[in-house]
Amino acid sequence: MSAALMTPELVRLDVAPPGDKHAVIGMMADLVAATGRAERDGLEAGLLKREESFATGMPGGFAIPHCRTEAVREAALGLVRLSEPVDFGAPDGPADLIIAITAPAGTDDQHLKLLAQLSRALIRPEFLAALRGASTPEEVSELVMGVVAPEEAGTDAPAAGAATSEAPADGAVGTGTASTAAPPSGSAPASAASSSTAPPDEASADAPVLLAITSCPTGIAHTYMAAESLENAAKEKGVRLHVETQGSGGITPFTEEQIAAASALIIAADVNISGRERFAGLPLVEHPVKRAISHGPQMIDEAVAAAANPSAARVTAASASNEPAQGGASQSWPRRIQGAVMTGVSYMIPFVAAGGLLMALGFLIAGFDVAFVAQDVATGFSLSSLPGHQEYEGATGMAQTERAGLALYLGAVLFTLGNLGMGFLVAALSGYIAFGLAGRPGIAPGFIGGAVSVAVGAGFLGGLITGLLAGLIALWFTTLTPPRWLAGLMPVVIIPLVTTFVVGGLMLLFLGRPLAALMTALQDGLTGMSGSSAVLLGVIIGLMMCLDLGGPVNKAAYLFATAGLSQGTEAAFEIMAAVMAAGMVPPLAMALSTLVRRHLYSPVERENGTTAWLLGAAFISEGAIPFAAADPLRVIPSMMTGGAVTGALIMAFGVGSQAPHGGIFVAFAISPVWGFVLAILAGTLVAAALVTAAKELGARRRSITA
Numbered sequence: 001m002s003a004a005l006m007t008p009e010l011v012r013l014d015v016a017p018p019g020d021k022h023a024v025i026g027m028m029a030d031l032v033a034a035t036g037r038a039e040r041d042g043l044e045a046g047l048l049k050r051e052e053s054f055a056t057g058m059p060g061g062f063a064i065p066h067c068r069t070e071a072v073r074e075a076a077l078g079l080v081r082l083s084e085p086v087d088f089g090a091p092d093g094p095a096d097l098i099i100a101i102t103a104p105a106g107t108d109d110q111h112l113k114l115l116a117q118l119s120r121a122l123i124r125p126e127f128l129a130a131l132r133g134a135s136t137p138e139e140v141s142e143l144v145m146g147v148v149a150p151e152e153a154g155t156d157a158p159a160a161g162a163a164t165s166e167a168p169a170d171g172a173v174g175t176g177t178a179s180t181a182a183p184p185s186g187s188a189p190a191s192a193a194s195s196s197t198a199p200p201d202e203a204s205a206d207a208p209v210l211l212a213i214t215s216c217p218t219g220i221a222h223t224y225m226a227a228e229s230l231e232n233a234a235k236e237k238g239v240r241l242h243v244e245t246q247g248s249g250g251i252t253p254f255t256e257e258q259i260a261a262a263s264a265l266i267i268a269a270d271v272n273i274s275g276r277e278r279f280a281g282l283p284l285v286e287h288p289v290k291r292a293i294s295h296g297p298q299m300i301d302e303a304v305a306a307a308a309n310p311s312a313a314r315v316t317a318a319s320a321s322n323e324p325a326q327g328g329a330s331q332s333w334p335r336r337i338q339g340a341v342m343t344g345v346s347y348m349i350p351f352v353a354a355g356g357l358l359m360a361l362g363f364l365i366a367g368f369d370v371a372f373v374a375q376d377v378a379t380g381f382s383l384s385s386l387p388g389h390q391e392y393e394g395a396t397g398m399a400q401t402e403r404a405g406l407a408l409y410l411g412a413v414l415f416t417l418g419n420l421g422m423g424f425l426v427a428a429l430s431g432y433i434a435f436g437l438a439g440r441p442g443i444a445p446g447f448i449g450g451a452v453s454v455a456v457g458a459g460f461l462g463g464l465i466t467g468l469l470a471g472l473i474a475l476w477f478t479t480l481t482p483p484r485w486l487a488g489l490m491p492v493v494i495i496p497l498v499t500t501f502v503v504g505g506l507m508l509l510f511l512g513r514p515l516a517a518l519m520t521a522l523q524d525g526l527t528g529m530s531g532s533s534a535v536l537l538g539v540i541i542g543l544m545m546c547l548d549l550g551g552p553v554n555k556a557a558y559l560f561a562t563a564g565l566s567q568g569t570e571a572a573f574e575i576m577a578a579v580m581a582a583g584m585v586p587p588l589a590m591a592l593s594t595l596v597r598r599h600l601y602s603p604v605e606r607e608n609g610t611t612a613w614l615l616g617a618a619f620i621s622e623g624a625i626p627f628a629a630a631d632p633l634r635v636i637p638s639m640m641t642g643g644a645v646t647g648a649l650i651m652a653f654g655v656g657s658q659a660p661h662g663g664i665f666v667a668f669a670i671s672p673v674w675g676f677v678l679a680i681l682a683g684t685l686v687a688a689a690l691v692t693a694a695k696e697l698g699a700r701r702r703s704i705t706a
Contacts, residue, residue, distance in 0.1 A: 006077040006144045011137035019602050021088050022626045024080065025051065025065050026604030027102045032078045038102060041611050042071025044604075047100065052625055054216070054270065055089025058225070058482065059294045060128055063088035064119070066101035075103045077148075079140055081132070091294055095469075097131055119145045119224035123232070123293065161230050207239050208263035208307045210300070211254060211279070214289055215246040217267040222289045226268045229296035237300055246273055254278070263307035265315060266299055268292035276315065280487075283312040295531045316478040337468065340436030343468055345559050347432035351424045358418030360658040360669030366411020366637040367402040374419065377412035387412075387486045397478060422565070425458055426450045429563065430467035437471025438478060441491045445470035445499035445670030452504050456512035459519040460563030466503055473499045534574075534651040541575065542582035542647025542683070546639040549586055549621045551630055558583075562660045577670060579617050581650050581680050582643040584663050585625030587616030588680070589642050589687035590635070596688070600695045605630070616684075621661035634694040642687025649679035 010031060018027055025047045033040035046067035050056070057063045065088075078100040085094035099122065121127045127147070134140045136287075212230050216222035227243045234241035242258045244251065246269070253275060264283040267273060268291065283306035285299060292299055306312035362370055370377075381387045386409050389400040399407055427450035434446025449466025453459065477495045486494070544557040561579040564572035594601045594609025599697035601609065608626050615623030628635045653675030659666035670676045 003037075003074060004141075004145055005075055005148055006079070006141050007035070008137035008141045010076060010078045011140045012079070013134070013137060013140070014083045015080055017082050017084055017086045018604065021051065021057075021063070022048065023396065023602055023604045023631060024082070024086050024098055025100075026602075026607065028065065028078050028080060028098060032072075032076050032100065032102055033078065035076065037072065037074040037076045039071040039073075040064060040065050041607065042069060043067070043071075043102060044607070045611060046071060047102075048626060049622075051088075052622070052629075053659075054222075057088030057090030058122070059090055059092045060123075060125065061085065061093065061095050062097035062099060062122065062128060063090070063095040064099050064101060064122065064222075064225075066103075067121055068103045070105045072102045072104045077101060077144060079131070079144070081140075086142045087397055117224075118144065118148050120228040123225045123228040207257075208241045208288070208304055209261045210234065210242070210266060210303050210307070211258065211262045211263050211282075212241060212243045212266040212292075212303075213246060213269065213273050214243065214292060215271055215273055216289045222270075222293065226292035226296075229293045230266065232300065233296035233300045237297065237304075239300055239304060241300070251275075263301040264312075266292070266303050268299070279315040282315050283309070284315045285308050285313075295497055295575040322543070340433050340468070341464070341559075342472055342555060343436030344429045344431075344433035345555065345562075347435075348425060348429040349562065349660065351421055351428050352565055355418045355421030355423075355425070356565055356659050357669065358414050358421065358664065359439075360418075360666070362411045362413075362415025362418060363658070364411075364668050365414065366408045369399070369401045370403075370408065370411045370415050373401060373408075374412040374415040377409060378416040380621065381409055381412075383409070389443075389473050422568075423454075423567070425563070426454050426463035429460060430463040430470065433464065433467025434471035434474060437468070438474035438495075441478065441495040442471045442474040442499070444496040445474060445503050448500050449503040449507060452507045452512070453515070456507060456516050457513035457519060458507070458512055459567065461519050461522075462507065462512065462515045463563070465515065466507060469506065470503045473502055496623075527542065535648045537575070538578045538647035538649070538651030539644045540647070541578045542585075542643035542645065543640050545579055545582040545647070546586055546643035546687075547636070549625050549636075551638070554583070554621060561603070565658070565660060570656055574654060576660060577655040577657035577676060578647045578650040580657055580659075580661070580663065581645045581676060582683065584616050584619050584680055585642045585646050585683040585687055586621055586628075586639040587612035588684045589616075589639060589691065590624050590627045591616060592684060592688040593692045597692050597696070600692070600699060608611055617664045619661055631695070634698065635691055638687050638690035638694060641690055642683040642685075644683075645686045646679045646683030649682055650675070653679065655679065 012031060015027075017024055023399045026044055029038070029040050029044035029047060032038045032043060046069035047065045049066045051065055056065045080098045080100075082096045082098065085096040086098075087094045088098075099118075101118070112647075127143075128142055131140060133345055134143060182296070212227070213232070214223050218224075223245050227245050231241060231243060242254060242262070244254055251274065259278055262279075262282060263286065265279045267284065267286040269286075269290045283303070285302045285306055287299060320429050362374065366374075369392065373390040377387050377390060383406075386405045389404045390396055390408070391400055393399075427447045430450030430453065431443050431447035434442030434449075436442075446467050449470050450463045452464025453466055453700040456462065458465075473494050477490065477499065480490075482490055482494075485681070520542055541557055541561075544553050547553045561572075564575055591609045591612035594612075595604050605627065608623075612623040624635070624639060628639070652670065655670065655672060655675040657670045657676070659669035664677075667673050667676070
């Protein structure tokens with residue numbers, strides 16, 4: 001490694017907090033960027049994105065904001081000790097120790113192992129006490145490097161060594177008082193059942209053997225802290241525990257002997273785990289990764305109880321490999337269904353993006369009449385035999401294409417590719433909703449159900465229904481306990497076959513026609529909207545897009561728009577334009593407000609405002625989240641008002657977008673562009689004026705009170 005992960009320049013002690021946790025993260029980004037190891041704005045965006053998806057406050061009064069991003073040039077550890085604690089979302093209160101773990105997107109395994117070792121040390125009270133008691137940045141740096149790389153620290157680092165004790169790598173955790181030394185540099189448990197604090201024979205003979213898998217989205221910090229917490233709890237309770245950490249440093253899986261001897265499985269994860277099918281039939285305790293950090297002893301108790309309970313939840317054979325994280329009994333059905341729908345949307349969007357943009361490029365090159373002749377031209381001509389002007393039957397009778405030759409041929413090829421891609425939209429939505437509920441066994445029934453929906457004219461409404469039906473039916477099958485000779489056929493033959501028959505039969509015999517009629521009525525209603533009714537729809541879309549800035553309401557509006565693109569109607573294009581334009585307003589409005597009234601915002605917020613220009617232009621509504629989180633009562637109503645103005649103007653001007661994303665960068669797919677730009681400018685000005693006025697009023701009231 002070219003430089004130590006932490007140096008005194010990366011430490012600040014007893015600093016007055018500049019504001020809330022977003023401001024502290026901005027200060028941390030300044031600290032790391034000042035050493036030349038990262039690009040400041042990109043690092044801050046990465047840390048904030050991680051914070052928004054998962055609060056990094058930990059029990060014990062510390063927080064570990066972390067990320068892997070291309071904005072980081074060289075891995076670094078930054079530490080800020082605050083004079084007053086700041087709330088980072090921990091259940092036991094605010095944090096005064098902020099330790100940032102920043103890694104490049106292509107971080108090598110050695111760095112990840114060292115970062116994992118630090119994460120394990122942070123769970124130990126004595127190490128935190130040493131950091132709080134340190135008097136100089138040099139002392140803090142030495143303590144931390146004593147954990148992650150003792151020979152680089154140049155000391156045995158007693159405090160750190162105490163915090164990184166490891167035992168023989170026999171894969172078990174038990175009771176005992178064996179004294180252990182700090183591991184050599186780079187030996188941090190990057191994965192697998194490799195951590196223990198006593199030989200396995202020191203656990204009680206009748207103690208159950210537990211397995212635990214921990215994993216978090218970035219695979220750097222929470223993964224290893226959860227493992228350490230569970231190991232410590234198992235040691236205290238005299239339980240034998242093997243841990244497999246599925247982190248960024250790789251996975252060393254359990255051995256067959258460990259799995260065979262196990263009495264129960266603990267999964268502490270916020271992402272899908274790999275190899276779930278290995279544990280079919282084992283009693284299961286499953287929770288988010290953060291619960292293992294804060295409630296390790298309780299999870300060990302739950303696993304021991306599950307091992308002795310014949311009625312305990314178990315890992316099912318069919319759903320084992322691909323059931324989404326947190327999909328177990330610990331999650332309510334509404335949340336599971338919502339998560340499954342969002343899974344379907346996320347997998348569907350690439351089809352919409354690729355298909356929609358290819359079609360838009362086809363129109364751009366060959367003209368809008370290419371839609372009438374695209375397939376014939378793409379399959380009937382070639383680069384060596386280019387087409388002339390082609391005749392087609394339009395709405396007013398026979399006509400000829402505006403363009404010919406290479407432009408018509410290339411445009412037809414692009415349009416045909418896009419049209420074929422868009423043809424998968426409903427099937428992908430349905431298939432991956434089913435996958436979100438039932439895992440791999442739900443994919444085939446969901447895709448086929450979506451294809452049936454298209455065939456009967458039920459559109460994306462039918463795709464939603466078939467996806468949910470296929471997922472729920474396949475999930476029910478996975479709860480069955482078939483004979484051993486049949487178990488292997490269940491996920492690949494029996495469940496897809498029977499579920500497809502049931503879902504397809506229901507659609508063709510009972511549900512297809514009513515859903516098709518509903519879809520037709522919806523299309524006719526949207527197509528027939530004009531004047532005030534269309535403007536009202538635009539207002540509603542604008543309000544939804546700006547209410548939660550990327551949350552469920554925002555995503556519901558986006559799903560409605562993107563799914564409607566498959567219909568290819570002017571009304572669908574206008575709804576898509578309203579969704580995209582309204583979603584661009586919040587970050588652009590906040591950027592404008594921070595520019596014209598800089599004194600109302602902190603330095604970190606002003607820097608966020610600079611970044612928000614680009615985020616808004618690219619239709620990334622989340623660029624306004626830091627502002628909304630810090631001052632929701634002033635920001636969100638202002639943004640909703642601006643979004644409503646933009647949505648209304650889009651519908652009034654008849655602006656349409658054939659692209660599902662991209663903002664101003666897909667202007668070629670938007671018509672008329674002037675209406676799109678004008679609507680965004682109007683909404684941005686309204687939202688910026690309102691939020692600025694609200695903040696000015698708040699500042700005056702505070703000055704009067706003071």
